[in-house]
Amino acid sequence: EMDTAIYFGLSTPSMIGTWKKAFLENGVEGLDRAKGRSPMSDKAKNKKNRCTEKEMTYEQKLVRENELLRLEVEYLKKLRAFQMDPEGYLEKHKQRYHSNSKKSSN
Template sequence: MAKYSEKFKLMLVREYQTGKLGYKLLAEKYGMKDSTPIKRWVKIYEKFGTEGLMSKNHKETYSTQFKLDILRYMERTGSSEMDTALHFGITNHSTIGPWKKAYLEGGAEALDKRKGRPPMSDKAKKKKSKKPLEEKEMTYEQKLERENELLRLEVEYLKKLRAFQMDPEGYLEKHKQRYHSNSKKPSN
């Protein structure tokens, strides 16, 4: 489906309203395959004005009861999705189709299902935000023990780095034997 600018839609609606060309001739004039979008734009413009033709950046959410009211209205009156959408103030009639399908497949409960990922529960949010060792919860003694452990690891790393820099081949040969003996362990 081609995306048309608001300016283009408004231009076609106004040209149609001058009465010189009908829907089909306008569609041909502007290289459109079908005149249906033009009919829809004219109806939307007549009901909502220029703002109805503007594309919305956010998706509106509708209550389950509102969706049921719309579907019942369609069933009772035999109105099309387009006419029903205009009657209820919805500028995009294609939102009604999925509601109808969901209702036919799963009843009213299916209309309540949200699309996408469900929101996180409070418990999950708290779990996600916690860090394993938060410093504000550590005692002074625990902080010192942690710092000592990090310093020991740093010293050990620097010793190995110095040994490698002094004799890279000897260091690799010495540690090669250790790695080979670990990798030759029999597997069960």
């Protein structure tokens, strides 16, 4: 198995043993496995879509709208600052980016 893994350039030789076992137990069908990400469970879907707009109370809708409007105002302020002084804006945010990347790399 190790020689086969080296020959085919596999990083984990134990995969060959897993494939061999699956083949011996279930034949070719044992090797057929869906690729990619597994689908979300029903519980995760329910949690994600827990509160649709129809189910939201009037107060919840207002809170959500307020949140979106605040984000829009913040975006427009940053856009205006960038339009007035692109070089200064980029320099200011480049420094912030570099200081954040140093924190995350430690």
